Amino acid sequence: MAAEDDDAIEELCVIADTDPGRLTPHLGSLLDLDVLWPAKLYRAADAGVVRRVIERIDGGRTPDRLNHLLLVLAHSANPLAESAMRRWSTQPPAGADKLHISVLSYAREGDWTVGLDGSRRDLCGSTxxxxxxxxxxxxxxxxxxxxxxxxxxxxxxxxxxxxxxxxxxxxxxxxxxxxxxxxxxxxxxxxxxxxxxxxxxxxxxxxxxxxxxxxxxxxxxxxxxxxxxxxxxxxxxxxxxxxxxxxxxxxxxxxxxxxxxxxxxxxxxxxxxxxxxxxxxxxxxxxxxxxxxxxxxxxxxxxxxxxxx
Structure with a gap:
């Protein structure tokens, strides 16, 4: 997939749709190869991978990739991702000035949102x-x-x-x-x-x-x-x-x-x-x-x- 092979992309997308947990052991490798798209591959990202993405954003090393990194976090829907996105909504990371929407608005790409009372609300069901x-x-x-x-x-x-x-x-x-x-x-x-x-x-x-x-x-x-x-x-x-x-x-x-x-x-x-x-x-x-x-x-x-x- 890192070589942009269309068949590989299609195969991994099918796995992400049918059983995303099968990709969990391999997401660290995808991150090492800078494979951030499609972000839905990271639906079942574990805490270790989520922390690495957060650290990459906090480090400001690749502000040009902020859009893709936020999409990855939104699709992971991990509590660590949610906490970081809340923090960045008031303390924007490097590259945020180039985004077309606010950091917390990326949550909708992962089908969740933060309500007026500050609590998280999932916009979709699991059945x-x-x-x-x-x-x-x-x-x-x-x-x-x-x-x-x-x-x-x-x-x-x-x-x-x-x-x-x-x-x-x-x-x-x-x-x-x-x-x-x-x-x-x-x-x-x-x-x-x-x-x-x-x-x-x-x-x-x-x-x-x-x-x-x-x-x-x-x-x-x-x-x-x-x-x-x-x-x-x-x-x-x-x-x-x-x-x-x-x-x-x-x-x-x-x-x-x-x-x-x-x-x-x-x-x-x-x-x-x-x-x-x-x-x-x-x-x-x-x-x-x-x-x-x-x-x-x-x-x-x-x-x-x-x-x-």
């Missing part, structure tokens, strides 16, 4: 299930998008009384039915929010604001005639795929195509909990990209955003 697409007839009298007039798409219809669903969503604190409706077209251009209740009600949020680059559509577009239903459990929470057919997943961790984009709750501004991913390859033979679903139980908001290569 995941494959989402299988089921054909769903569209209601003729169903709601439509206020922007493009396309029929809204039911991206998820979940009930936590089903044990598997409850396990996958336990980190959200949600109890009851959750229906997430969105515009499959406009969600490709901006994060779309809806207000939801445990009774299964879902309403387009009137505060949604369309970006200036949202294209005008001559005709409304029909949404996918598919809704995800629960499939088998994933052996690892990291096995969602935004690229491959069969990669749609409830729970677990997102497979971001670009940088992590955990939606912020429009009610309180805090990062929302991640619910699941629906891959374009599961919606259409030529589909690409992925829809990411989020929820903030205290404020009753759901969100859908989209990424593509």
């Amino acid at each position: 995941a299930y494959r989402w299988v697409m089921r054909e769903t007839p569209r209601r003729a009298d169903g709601p439509t998008c206020p922007w493009c007039a396309s029929p809204l798409w039911t991206a998820a219809d979940l009930d936590t009384t089903e044990p598997a669903v409850g396990a996958a969503m336990s980190h959200t604190g949600w109890s009851g039915r959750l229906v997430i409706e969105t515009c499959h077209f406009c969600a490709c251009y901006t994060t779309l929010y809806s207000q939801v209740t445990p009774a299964g009600a879902t309403t387009w949020w009137t505060g949604n604001t369309g970006p200036s680059y949202l294209p005008d559509t001559a005709e409304p577009e029909d949404p996918p005639a598919l809704t995800p239903v629960l499939g088998p459990a994933r052996p690892s929470p990291y096995q969602a795929s935004a690229w491959n057919r069969g990669g749609s997943t409830l729970g677990g961790r997102p497979d971001w195509i670009q940088d992590a984009e955990h939606a912020d709750c429009p009610g309180c501004g805090q990062p929302m909990d991640y619910v699941g991913l629906i891959g374009g390859a599961d919606l259409d033979d030529y589909g690409e990209g992925a829809y990411y679903l989020h929820l903030h139980q205290p404020c009753g908001f759901a969100a859908v955003n989209y990424q593509q290569s």
